[in-house]
Amino acid sequence: MASPSNPQCFPSSLFRLSQLYIIMTGAISVTGSAVLIQNQYRGVVGGNVTFYCPVDENRTLGLMYIQRGNTYVNGYYIREKTSATVWSNTRIDTKKGTMHMSNLNVSHQGDYQCYTMNSGNDLPLVRTDMHLSVTGNYSEPALTMDCCDESPPLSCLLTCVAHGGYPQAEVKWNVSQTHTLKFMNNITRDNVTKLVNTSSTARLNCSNGEMFISCSVGNLRSELLSICKPKYTSYPPWPHVIIIAVLAAGFTVVMVVTLLWWKSKKCKKGEHEDINEDEEEGISLN
Numbered sequence: 001m002a003s004p005s006n007p008q009c010f011p012s013s014l015f016r017l018s019q020l021y022i023i024m025t026g027a028i029s030v031t032g033s034a035v036l037i038q039n040q041y042r043g044v045v046g047g048n049v050t051f052y053c054p055v056d057e058n059r060t061l062g063l064m065y066i067q068r069g070n071t072y073v074n075g076y077y078i079r080e081k082t083s084a085t086v087w088s089n090t091r092i093d094t095k096k097g098t099m100h101m102s103n104l105n106v107s108h109q110g111d112y113q114c115y116t117m118n119s120g121n122d123l124p125l126v127r128t129d130m131h132l133s134v135t136g137n138y139s140e141p142a143l144t145m146d147c148c149d150e151s152p153p154l155s156c157l158l159t160c161v162a163h164g165g166y167p168q169a170e171v172k173w174n175v176s177q178t179h180t181l182k183f184m185n186n187i188t189r190d191n192v193t194k195l196v197n198t199s200s201t202a203r204l205n206c207s208n209g210e211m212f213i214s215c216s217v218g219n220l221r222s223e224l225l226s227i228c229k230p231k232y233t234s235y236p237p238w239p240h241v242i243i244i245a246v247l248a249a250g251f252t253v254v255m256v257v258t259l260l261w262w263k264s265k266k267c268k269k270g271e272h273e274d275i276n277e278d279e280e281e282g283i284s285l286n
């Protein structure tokens with residue numbers, strides 16, 4: 001990377017020269033001044049962006065270079081080949097006056113300046129200020145629940161997680177009824193990529209019955225979950241449930257008793273028949 005203090009270094013010395021040009025042309029604005037153009041660019045982590053510098057296709061370009069502060073990014077100079085290190089994820093097209101930057105990450109955001117001048121040292125040297133902001137797309141928020149179905153307590157623990165986004169964003173809970181949800185948010189940041197994992201855990205009391213819940217991060221929304229379904233909703237369990245259980249138990253007891261009684265009756269009758277048979281045999285023997 002070019003060191004700004006090294007006079008051998010083409011881009012940084014040119015940078016100072018151009019600064020001088022800006023000051024000079026500002027001072028002698030009567031004869032023509034540098035045109036300052038401002039542009040906003042937006043990129044996505046992993047994506048690309050194309051910066052535009054104003055070039056006149058009908059004239060020969062004398063120089064075009066792009067820097068970020070004192071850091072040389074990429075450039076072209078008609079008289080010499082620059083030995084300065086260029087950012088490997090950039091390439092310039094002097095015909096169109098573009099610089100293409102690929103494989104964006106958060107560290108690429110910032111203020112860039114593009115200097116262009118036509119050949120023959122004719123003024124003006126044009127400075128174009130460009131700002132690049134880079135955002136990271138979070139993964140779709142994943143909502144999971146863990147409900148205690150023992151009663152009491154009747155509550156659900158909900159967790160919502162989204163990964164790998166930028167800038168920092170907090171999880172928001174969307175509940176179908178007015179309900180004060182107690183939650184705790186957590187954010188972790190990768191030191192290198194600056195990408196953020198955002199999550200939230202919430203404990204929900206089921207005393208209000210069934211409800212629908214989802215979570216969002218930015219404009220991404222999780223699936224909608226139904227929680228605290230009726231079978232878990234009240235304590236003690238529904239009176240119907242008790243009645244049905246009692247009836248079912250009673251019915252079973254009656255069935256078993258009836259069956260046993262019927263069996264034993266059949267058994268006794270069978271013994272009786274055997275006796276009858278014996279008697280019949282006895283009779284036949286007689």
Ligand SMILES: *[C@@H]1O[C@H](CO)[C@@H](O)[C@H](O)[C@H]1NC(C)=O
Nearest residue numbers: 044045046047136137138219
């Ligand atoms: C990021 O999200 C935007 C819209 O939300 C979409 O247009 C774009 O393709 C996404 N980019 C990546 C790299 O996933």
Ligand SMILES: *[C@@H]1O[C@H](CO)[C@@H](O)[C@H](O)[C@H]1NC(C)=O
Nearest residue numbers: 163164188189190191196197
């Ligand atoms: C973010 O989440 C991803 C996926 O679970 C994980 O691989 C990564 O280590 C996490 N990063 C941080 C900083 O917590």
Ligand SMILES: *[C@@H]1O[C@H](CO)[C@@H](O)[C@H](O)[C@H]1NC(C)=O
Nearest residue numbers: 152153154155205206207208
């Ligand atoms: C659930 O909420 C009700 C009223 O909103 C309250 O009386 C009850 O104590 C709460 N239960 C738990 C386990 O927090």
